[in-house]
Amino acid sequence: MPTQILPLILEPEVLEDRLDDDTILIVDLSKPETYAQLHLPGAVHLDYARIVHTEGPTKGLLPSDAELGQVLSELGLTPERHVVAYDDEGGGRAARLLWTLEVLGHGHYSLLNGGLHAWANEGHRLSGEPVQPERSQYRVHRSEEAIADLEYVRSHLNDPSVAILDTRSPEEYDGRKLLAARGGHIPGAVNLEWTQAMDEGRNLRLKDTDTLRAVFEGLGVTSDKTVITHCQTHHRSAHTYIVLKALGYTRLKGYPGSWSEWGNRPDTPVE
Numbered sequence: 053m054p055t056q057i058l059p060l061i062l063e064p065e066v067l068e069d070r071l072d073d074d075t076i077l078i079v080d081l082s083k084p085e086t087y088a089q090l091h092l093p094g095a096v097h098l099d100y101a102r103i104v105h106t107e108g109p110t111k112g113l114l115p116s117d118a119e120l121g122q123v124l125s126e127l128g129l130t131p132e133r134h135v136v137a138y139d140d141e142g143g144g145r146a147a148r149l150l151w152t153l154e155v156l157g158h159g160h161y162s163l164l165n166g167g168l169h170a171w172a173n174e175g176h177r178l179s180g181e182p183v184q185p186e187r188s189q190y191r192v193h194r195s196e197e198a199i200a201d202l203e204y205v206r207s208h209l210n211d212p213s214v215a216i217l218d219t220r221s222p223e224e225y226d227g228r229k230l231l232a233a234r235g236g237h238i239p240g241a242v243n244l245e246w247t248q249a250m251d252e253g254r255n256l257r258l259k260d261t262d263t264l265r266a267v268f269e270g271l272g273v274t275s276d277k278t279v280i281t282h283c284q285t286h287h288r289s290a291h292t293y294i295v296l297k298a299l300g301y302t303r304l305k306g307y308p309g310s311w312s313e314w315g316n317r318p319d320t321p322v323e
Contacts, residue, residue: 059162060257060294061162065176068176071092071093071094075134077133077137078093078095079138079139079146079149080096080098081094081097082138084097086140087182088182089187092176095179095183096180097183103120103123103148107231110313110316111285112284116227116294123193124188124191124192125264128185131184134160134234135161135162136147136163137161138164138168139168140167140169142167142256144246152230155280156194157194166257167258200280200305201309206320209239209321213278214277214278215272216241217292218283218311220243225243230313232316233315237323240323241323244271247263248266261299277303278303278304279304281307283310284310286310289306289307
């Protein structure tokens with residue numbers, strides 16, 4: 053995997069000094085109306101819906117290689133460029149893009165810590181001018197290493213070397229809030245709502261490393277295990293995937309279909 057030229061979790065003040073660096077591609081996954089009003093100078097906009105795919109009740113799947121190649125080419129991405137992603141919601145959509153790049157073997161990427169909240173609230177430069185990137189010809193080379201599909205999850209339900217981490221709300225986890233045909237959770241999965249990794253007092257930046265590590269380890273999500281992150285559509289859980297990667301976890305997989313697949317099938321076990 054390529055060496056990162058910037059840290060995985062990137063502070064706004066560090067990016068401020070690199071805004072004119074054309075080896076960096078800043079990608080904004082905020083709502084279109086937010087981007088039209090304000091965004092980081094030079095940032096290109098990406099509609100989140102273009103990097104996820106729906107089949108029946110199952111959402112959050114990966115689009116085809118051809119579709120992903122088209123999207124990334126329109127952004128002007130090349131294998132050498134370092135992607136910095138952010139959004140206006142705390143990093144879920146941005147992290148899903150980064151997880152997708154991980155699947156495609158593109159290791160040059162960072163998550164802007166705190167996203168647009170931290171950037172705008174702390175007085176960094178903003179723009180209202182849309183950016184039209186120069187099209188590239190990005191070739192997709194998919195790897196399955198960062199993906200856990202339904203059969204992988206099902207076959208590791210009783211594996212002590214695997215931790216299944218559900219990042220939905222407690223109400224979704226215990227079935228009080230129903231967003232699929234069935235409520236509840238994957239057997240053995242532990243629950244940590246994805247926003248628990250954020251510090252609201254610091255513009256939605258991640259909490260400090262020691263605090264985060266203690267939280268995950270307290271749930272049995274330790275770095276010696278293969279950790280599968282999921283939520284409803286691997287949106288929220290993509291953020292947790294990147295958080296764990298930043299903590300040094302190396303055996304990570306995201307479950308794209310997540311509960312929208314598992315909870316809508318009649319043949320999957322549920323707790």
